[in-house]
Structure formats: C-alpha cells, structure tokens
Amino acid sequence: MKDIHLIRLRVNGREHELAVESRRTLADMLRHDLGYTGTHLGCEHGICGACTVLVDGSPARACLMFGVQADGSEIRTVEGLADGEQLSDLQQAFSDHHGLQCGFCTPGFLMLAEAYLSDAASDGTGPTEAQVRELVASNLCRCTGYQGIVEAVLATAWSRRSAGAP
Amino acid sequence: MSGAKLLPTTQWVGAAVPRKEDRRMLLGRGRFTGDLARTGTLHAAFARSPFAAAQVDAINLSAALTMPGVRAAFTAAELGHPYLLAILERAEFTATRMPLLAGDQVRYVGEPVAVVIADDPYIAEDAAEVVEVEWTPLPAIAGLDAARVAGARQVHRELAGNCLVDLTMFDDDRLEEIFATAPVVVEGVFTSARVAALPMEGRACLADWDDRDEQLVIHVSTQVPHQVRSGIAQALGVPERRVRVIAPDVGGGFGLKCVVGREEVVVAGAVMRLRRPVAWTEDRQENLTASFHGHEQRYNVRAAFDAGGRLLGLAAEIDCDVGAYSAFPFTCAVEPLMAATELPGVYKVPAYRARGRGIASNKPPTAPYRGVSRPQIVLVMEQLMERAARRLGMDPLQVRRINMIGPGEFPYTGVTGVSYDEGSYRESLDLAEQRVTAGGWPAERDRLRQAGLRAGIGYSCFSERTAYGTPTMSQRRMRMTPGYDTAQVRMDPSGEVIVTTGTCGHGQGHETTFAQIVADRLGLHPGQVRLRQGDTDLSSYGWGTFGSRSIVIGGGAAARAAEQVAGQLRQVAAHLLEASAADIELTGGSARIRGDAGAAVPISELARVVYFQAHTLPEPLRYGLEARESFDPPGTFSNSCHAVLVAIDPGTCEIRLRRYLVVEDCGVVINPLVVEGQVRGGVTQGVAAALFERIRYDSDGQPGSATLMDYLAPTAAEICPIDIVHLETPSAHSETGAKGMGEGGTIGAPAAVLSAINDALSDTPVCFGHIPVLPEDLHAALTREGAA
Secondary structure (H helix, E strand, O other), X not given: OOOEEEEEEEEOOEEEEEEEEOOOEHHHXXXXXXXOOOOOOOOOOOOOOXXXXXXXXXXXXXXXXXXXXXXXXXXXXXXXOOEOOEXXXXXXXXXXXXXXXXXXXXXXXXXXXXXXXXXXXXXXXXXXXXXXXXXXXXXXXXXXXXXXXXXXXXXXXXXXXXXXXX | OOOOOOOOOOOOOOOOOOOOOHHHHHOOOOOEHHHOOOOOOEEEEEEEOOOOOEEEEEEEOHHHXXXXXXXXXXXXXXXXOOEEEOOEOOOOEOOOEEEOOOOOEXXXXXXXXXXXXXXXXXXXXXXXXXXXXXXXXXXXXXXXXXXXXXXXXXXXXXXXXXXEEEEEEEEOOOHHHHHXXXXXXXXXXXXXXXXXXXXXXXXXEEEEEEOOOOEEEEEEOOOOHHHHHHHHXXXXXXXXXXXXXXXXXXXXXXOOOOOOOHHHHHHHHHHHHHOOXXXXXXXXXXXHHHOOEEOOEEEEEEXXXXXXXXXXXXXXXXXXXXXXXXXXXXXXXXXXXXXXXHOOOXXXXXXXXXXXXXXXXXXXXXOOOOOOOHHXXXXXXXXXXXXXXXXXXXXXHHHHHHHEOOOOOOOEEOOOOOEEOOOOHHHHHHHHHHHHHHOOHHHHHHHHHHOOOEEEEEEEEEEEEEOOOHHHHHHHXXXXXXXXXXEEEEEOOOOOEEXXXXXXXXXXXXXXXXXXXXXXXXXXXXXXXXXXXXXXXXXXXXXXXXXXXXXHXXXXXXXXXXXXXXXXXXXXXXXXXXXXXXXXXXXXXXXXXXOEEEEEEEHHHHHHHHHHOHHHOXXXXXXXXXXXXXXXXXXXXXXEEEEEEEEEOOOOOOEEEEEEEEEEEOEOOOOHHHHHHHHHHXXXXXXXXXXXXXXXXXXXXXXXXXXXXXXXXXXXXXOOXXXXXXXXXXXXXXXOOEOOOOOHHHHHHHXXXXXXXXXXXXXXOOOOOEEOXXXXXXXXXXXXXXXX
C-alpha cells in the first residue's frame, strides 16, 4: 500500500499542491512531479551536490530530503535564478569564466553559490579565493577543474559588493 | 611552422567566443536523457550478480512479476540470448560474446541477469530486488596475478591463460646485445590502478517505438550514437534503419560512453516487445560497480642508456586487466595496442620491443577512458628519463632534451613506424622550465622544505596523437574500423546555416567551435550557424566524439563542406554582380568584389535568390546551397609540457598541489576558452588518477569503491589554479590547422605529479612507480626507510 501525503509548497515563488508518496525524494518530486528538471541527480547519496536547491534560503541536497519534508517550504531551483530570459549576474559570470562544460553539475553549483553570495552580501565582507574554493569544494564537477567556477563566484561576489549588493 | 598549408583568413577562429551551449544549461533548460520521460513512461531496473563469478542455475521472476505496478520482466533466455560481439581481426585476439543479460554464468559483481519494467523507478528497483536467482559461486579471478597463475580458472572457456589478446607489436633482435653492453640499464615495474571515468551524468536511455516510421527511437547518453545504433541492430538482428539513436545533452562521457552499454540494448529489446516507452537511468553505485572502468595496467620495462644519457633500447611487457568482456565496438585491445604502439612518445628509441596483453578478470569490462594508456606510457617514459638521470648524475631535463625529437626533425618517423607531424616538443619544455624558474618555483620549494614540509617539482613531456582516421585506425584491424566523419552544410533561404556532423559533443563546446569554423568560411557570424549532432537520422554515419577527434575530423569535414557552399555563394554573387567568382570574397555577412567597396550583396539576398528566384539563375547555380564532405586524416600530434610543484606534510603524508603549469601546443586554437577548459579539466582528472582515484576489489572480486565516499574524485579544494601557455604549430593534416587536445591534460598530469613526489623524496631511497600514490603509501614507504 502506498503511503501518500498531500503537501503544499512554493517553488520559485509559485504555489504547488500535490500528493506525494512518503519515500519519494525531493529531487524526484521536483523533477518528475513538478517538471523542474534543471535540478540534476549525480549520485543520489549526497556527495556530488548536483541536486542542490535552496530550501527556505539554505542550500540542501534534494536527493537527501523526502518530498514530504518540504511541505510548507519555499524552494528555489535553478529555474528561478534568471529574471525572465535575462541571465542573473552569477549565471552570466559562469559563462564569461567558462565555469561549465557539459552543464550537468552546473545547477547545483549555481544554487550553492547563490546562497553563499546572499549571505556574503548580508555581512558585507568579500570572500577570498580560498574561501570560495572551500565553498565550491562542496560539490563535484568532472569537466572544468573548478577554476572557472571559482573565478565566476569570486567575480560575482566582487561585482555585487562594489554595486552595493542587493 | 613549416608544413602548414596556407590557412584562410580567419575572423572567428581563435576568438574566445562565448559558448552557445551555456545559456540553456545555466537556465536549467538543458535536456538530458533523464529529463525527457513523458507521462506513461515505464522504468527499467536490473537484477545484478552479487558474485564476481558464479554459475546461474535458475532465475525465478514470479515474485517480481506479481508486484503491483510491474509490467514485464525478462531474462536472457526470454530475449533469445542476444549479445554484443566486438572483434579484432587478428590471430592473437580471442573474440568473446558479451551477453546483454548473463545466461548461464556471471563474470563480475554487478553483471545484469534480468530486467524488470515497472510503472515507476521505485517499484522497478523493488521488483529487481525480489528476482530470485540460484547461484553456484565459482572462484573469482580478481586480478592479473590470479588470472595468470598456472591452473587458473578461465573467465571464458575459450581462453588460455585468461588472455584475450596478446600482441608483440615490435621486436628488435638487437636488444639483448644492447642491454648486455649498455653502460646504464634502467629497469622498473610501473602500475596504475583501475579507475572510473565518472561523468556527472551516469548512463541513461529512453526508448520508444514509433509506429509511423516503424522505428525504435532511443535517446541515449552516449558519445557515439551511430555505434549504439549498430550495436542495437547487430545484437537484436534488425536493420539499422529500424533504429534511430538520439543523444540529447550528455553530461560528460570521458570514454565511458564511447562504448555500447548492454543495458541500453536490453531496454531497446524490451521496447520492441512492449511497444511502450521505457526509461533507464543508472545510479552512481551501478556507475561505479557495473558500467565500465579503465587504466588497470602493469608495465615491466627495461631501458638501455649510453654514458651520455642517450636512449639505446627499450623493451616493455604491458599487461592490462581489461575485465570480463571486450567492449563493443573497440574490443579490449584498445589499451594494450595503444600502449605498445605509442610507448616511445616524444623520445627517439633506436631499438624497441613491446608486448601488450589484455588479460580477463572477474571485474567489469574496460572502456577507453580519457587518455587511453597514454597517462601510463608517459609516466613510464618520464620515470625512465628521471631514473637514468639519477644513475648518471645528470639533470633529468637534460636527459629528456637529449632524447627528444627535436626542432628540424619533423616529420619524424620512429621505430614504431608512427609519423609525428610538426610539433614544439623542445620549445615547450624550454618554455616551461623558463616559466618555472621565473615564477620562483625552486625558491618556493626551498622555503617549503625549510618550513618542515617535503616539496618537489616534476615535469612531463609528451605528445598526444589525436584525430585518428582510418589510415591509422585500420592498423588495429577492428572489424568496425572508425576514423572518418562526414558533415553537411546547408544554407536556408534567410542565409543562415545548419551543419550536421557525426561527431557528438558532450561538454566540449562543439556547437560554438564548429560554428566558428563554418562562419569564417561563409563570411557569417557564428550565431547564424547551428550545429546538429547526435541524431542518426539527421547525420551521415559518423564515429562520435572520442580520441580527441572531433574538431580535427568533424570540424575538418564541416570546413570542407562550408568551403563548397562558399564556392556556390561566390558563383551566385559573381552572376548577380557581373564579376568573376574568383574576385568575390565572403565577409561580414556580404559577398563583395575584392577591392571594390561599393560592390556587395548580402549573403541573405544570395540565399533568397537561389531558393525563391531559382529561374533567374543559370542551371548550375539553382536548387540549393548545400554540400556534404568527409574527412579522414592520418592523425596529428599535439604536444605539451606540464610542470607541478607539490608539498607533502610529513605528519599526515597529505600531498598537495602548490603550482601547476601547462605549456601546450594544439596547433591553431579555435577557441581559447574551450581549449583552456579542456586542459584544466583534463589535468584535474590526471591529478585524480595520480593522487586519489582507485577502484578497489578484494580477492573475491567484491568491489570496495561503490560510492563517492569510497571513490575519491577531487573537489576544488584538492586542485590549485592551473596556468596555461599556448604555442601554435599548425598541423598540415588538419583542414583548420587545429590538432586534437581533449585528452592531453589527463595524459600529462600523472607523470608530472609522480616526478614531483619523487623529487620531494629525493633525499630518501623511495621512488614510486605506481599511481595513485596515497598518503598511506607514502607513510608506509617513509616508515620503512626510517625517513618519516
């Protein structure tokens, strides 16, 4: 017998109400029940971070959460970063600094960095290269060697700081 | 620069054009195979062997089939025992079938014995777990030594000595005399661990039956769509036109996806029966334990040097643990053949013997992982240079220079018969040494040592043979011989272009770089050129993307086809402008008469006239602006010199990179962003092989690296910034002057890192000859030597 729960959550500002089996992961629910396929699954055991999304503003591995645990939460996925068709500054920096190749891990790095940059902006200190490298070490990329990712996050941090940061 | 043909005036080639691929990936709108399932798609899961070797006595599917939501389940018997068969047409090769599902015997942990198809993947996995199999375990052949011991069980009945292939590629009868009389003979055993390619997207497929076209349509995360089509057709006994393979966005491959996976073919076979869409997505455990591995090799090497450090002779016995099966279509001979043919590398070897063997074991089969034996052969040659230098009291870089193919010696044909096109081997080493010195690395090494750390600097010099066409590939004698590729260039009535290619990019930025090449030929902007790839119904038969072939072969074919279309455009422009076609140039979106600023017609206008006013043109100029061209070069060598500074904490034995430099020469750089990205990613994979990654098996053939907690892929914290310097020696064997370069980073890094580690230990007798060098290896060796 399936154990089904009715839950309600917001994803990228949009309200969703759905019935979800208790064992269904947040990642599968986002991807296959709600259509947010930008969230990718690279390992399904919490190491690679490709499935990183923001749950109430904090980065979380969507493969390590059940969908039911997100009941009442505000979720942000990669689809929520751009302003319509306009890439965010972070997304643009990833392209400018060649921070992606195959693109599979990219959504996880973007969400990880987005959360970090929001925190960094709020405390008014700019990150160092070493701090960003430590952050980026949360996730795995097999293509880039990480240098472009580190540069993109640093460049975004600096430009947000000099722009007075949102 | 001699030997390079006159290249067309370029505008986009060489520019850091932002990648077209980026936008959809950054928006989360990439379309990977796992994103494509539609409502009603069924999901496959595989029941797999828990034993490295066992007899399969019975399989009972009834518990699985009665589970709610399960739609079907199949064993090998029910599918008619289909198999993939990769053949090397050599007497020294024994062909063995790789069954899609194991029949009466399993040969590694993770080998599939049954497939279950259910309404959702959770149910499918549950059902796969209740497939009941009666096994009779057999003794496992867990490695090279177990495979070779007298009386060992044969992984396949038809083998002897568990040997799938045994090739003595070269044998110079002067060698024994050379070794007997040489002033210095360096001997060594060098090994590299089994590794996983580890693309972030594992393997995946989604198949459906199309009644309109009477065709199976299968989306596969693959590097080689046409070979997947051939494999499905051969295994299932259908004509190729009954199968359409589409590679959508592919999340990395690194060679894992340039062979055909049996699961993909099983899913295809299931869909042909069920006529329902079926998806399969491997999980990371399956990827690490049940897909394909690479690089488990052992080299027994002897090298003779004269008193001045000059190499006199080289003999190598190369054994590759290739696992249980020959992967389709390349066979298991890829690694031993590559190693034996190319071991000399950038060095002049007067006398050479090499024997390469592929040895079967009860482990997953191997695929041509990025670099394919070259990380090992470079490591071997560089260690030989280092050790000879140490014996002779010489500078190891000087020993390299003495033996290296030098300026003025290109094209060079060495003892292996391989012809090396123009390169900058000497120049790249000289430049790397200058940069290392100017960058203060030796002083930094001294400071680190004074601070109580061990520190060392290591180099590696190598060339990377790329873009093998059939002139080269045919020497391997594969029944399916890869090499050529074909492009079509078609301009539409608005003057924009679609290019089709048989290559299949999966992160290399081909949509951008092919567009740069074609745009220059046609006087267009790269944004007006769209690349279509990865669809067997759209493109001519091609060989996908592996072996650093795509930009030279696929890009070369596209350049040739674009040149044809450019010729057509010039004819039409000449007609409209009442000029000679020879005087027309295509630039900035217009056809112009050279030297006449006023006489121009937009290319879009030429296209409009050709398609919509065909009757106004002379007969030969009508009916379309399109061309189809192929390219099949012998291959071209890019080259590099890597340098690395490592520091070792004597307490923890942790090895950290401090500095990394790559001087690389891939001929004409099409897009520096892409080239540098390939170098940095490649170096990271090479460092991973040198310091971290190892797929472990115990003596029963049980895997010990089934998760990313056990298999340590490097993060950003383990990698330092990588500096890159470009040299450009264009290739005469390349339409664009470009050389392939997709694997070089991975090839050069292990040798450089190992040299650096050994330099850091140069005050001890410890000298490593294996990868990865783990902290525990260092600790054990230093403790043994009393140097800890």
